[in-house]
Amino acid sequence: MLFLMDLLVMLLDVVYFILRSCVRIVLRPRTKPVDGELVLITGSGGGLGRLFALEFTRHGAEVVLWDINTKTNEETAKLVREQGGKAHTYTVDVTNPEEVYRMADQVRQDLGRDVSYLINNAGVVAGERLLDCADNMVERTLKTNCHALFWTVKAFLPQMKANNHGHIITIASVLGLFSTACVEDYCASKFAAVGFHESLAHELLTEENVDGVKTTLVCPYIVDTGMFDGCKIREEIELILAPLEPLYCVQQAMNAILIDQPLVCIPRLTYLPFLARALLPWESNVVTYRFMGSDKCMYPFIETMRKRVANGAVNAA
Numbered sequence: 560m561l562f563l564m565d566l567l568v569m570l571l572d573v574v575y576f577i578l579r580s581c582v583r584i585v586l587r588p589r590t591k592p593v594d595g596e597l598v599l600i601t602g603s604g605g606g607l608g609r610l611f612a613l614e615f616t617r618h619g620a621e622v623v624l625w626d627i628n629t630k631t632n633e634e635t636a637k638l639v640r641e642q643g644g645k646a647h648t649y650t651v652d653v654t655n656p657e658e659v660y661r662m663a664d665q666v667r668q669d670l671g672r673d674v675s676y677l678i679n680n681a682g683v684v685a686g687e688r689l690l691d692c693a694d695n696m697v698e699r700t701l702k703t704n705c706h707a708l709f710w711t712v713k714a715f716l717p718q719m720k721a722n723n724h725g726h727i728i729t730i731a732s733v734l735g736l737f738s739t740a741c742v743e744d745y746c747a748s749k750f751a752a753v754g755f756h757e758s759l760a761h762e763l764l765t766e767e768n769v770d771g772v773k774t775t776l777v778c779p780y781i782v783d784t785g786m787f788d789g790c791k792i793r794e795e796i797e798l799i800l801a802p803l804e805p806l807y808c809v810q811q812a813m814n815a816i817l818i819d820q821p822l823v824c825i826p827r828l829t830y831l832p833f834l835a836r837a838l839l840p841w842e843s844n845v846v847t848y849r850f851m852g853s854d855k856c857m858y859p860f861i862e863t864m865r866k867r868v869a870n871g872a873v874n875a876a
């Protein structure tokens with residue numbers, strides 16, 4: 560009897576949450592304030608990380624900027640300060656656990672308070688086909704996009720739990736939900752990031768007295784930051800699925816964060832290939848990939864990366 564009651568309650572809950580999600584697409588819930596919060600962003604020296612810093616500043620938060628590149632990180636801090644915000648920069652390689660723990664202690668010591676928002680944004684891609692890719696480049700992708708999440712969360716979650724207040728945001732990718740050819744290192748690392756994030760979210764939901772610690776998984780499609788320059792699908796399909804403007808992407812992610820949304824795919828259309836991967840036979844997905852030009856979409860990207868390496872614009876190893 561108890562089982563049947565539980566089953567009924569669960570089914571009603573399932574229907575309630577489906578309806579609530581549909582209603583929320585039209586009627587956006589009220590956003591939570593972040594003024595005065597301490598927001599730590601990894602990979603803040605450029606691209607989305609820099610824009611997150613500026614958006615959180617616009618909402619009144621104080622930002623802690625972690626990047627491996629001191630110069631570009633200082634430039635982000637300058638932009639934040641020009642907006643009237645408070646920024647604190649640290650040069651950190653997030654792939655090194657000792658460095659992450661040491662710098663987390665340093666932040667606490669310097670600022671005298673706890674980080675309440677952690678944006679795990681730092682990310683890299685090898686940009687080479689598997690058989691041409693140096694082992695250390697594969698390792699770099701996995702360490703940056705996946706292992707680093709363990710180190711930063713271990714460094715900041717204990718205080719969030721103790722305060723029953725915090726928010727952990729993982730910038731993953733649609734390539735953590737479905738894959739394509741020639742980005743094995745990246746897809747493996749982003750699928751792992753999604754797995755890590757979801758397991759953490761479940762863990763927090765099973766624990767007592769930590770309902771104030773929220774999680775948001777952000778999965779964007781191609782964003783025009785330069786990271787995936789050259790990546791291209793069939794032109795006709797690109798008309799409805801163009802690469803995202805970085806600011807649009809960050810604003811959509813911010814909306815999700817500020818309403819405590821657990822997952823956001825940007826744009827919404829990319830929920831479809833995610834569903835197709837789960838529901839359709841493998842071969843059906845293969846033929847849609849071919850039709851949409853998404854089977855070879857990374858070929859021109861890899862060419863672009865090769866040219867950059869040849870010009871000395873990026874390091875091959």
Ligand SMILES: NC(=O)C1=CN([C@@H]2O[C@H](COP(=O)(O)OP(=O)(O)OC[C@H]3O[C@@H](n4cnc5c(N)ncnc54)[C@H](OP(=O)(O)O)[C@@H]3O)[C@@H](O)[C@H]2O)C=CC1
Pocket residue numbers: 601602603604605606607608625626627628631651652653654679680681682683703730731732733778779780781782783784785786787
């Ligand atoms: N651009 C895209 O199409 C998409 C990107 N994403 C994800 O969004 C996130 C941001 O990407 P995007 O802004 O485009 O990338 P960028 O390359 O523009 O920015 C990434 C930043 O992270 C820094 N970084 C790299 N390695 C480390 C490290 N070990 N420790 C600390 N900082 C590091 C980089 O420094 P440096 O420049 O010196 O290497 C850079 O400043 C990434 O996780 C990416 O995977 C998701 C979907 C699509």
Ligand SMILES: CC1=C(/C=C/C(C)=C/C=C/C(C)=C/C=O)C(C)(C)CCC1
Pocket residue numbers: 731732733734737738739779780781782787790791792796800829832847848851853854856
């Ligand atoms: C595979 C695939 C597609 C193309 C996806 C691409 C090109 C994603 C690129 C994502 C990037 C660069 C993410 C970075 O983190 C479509 C056309 C959506 C639909 C069919 C399946």
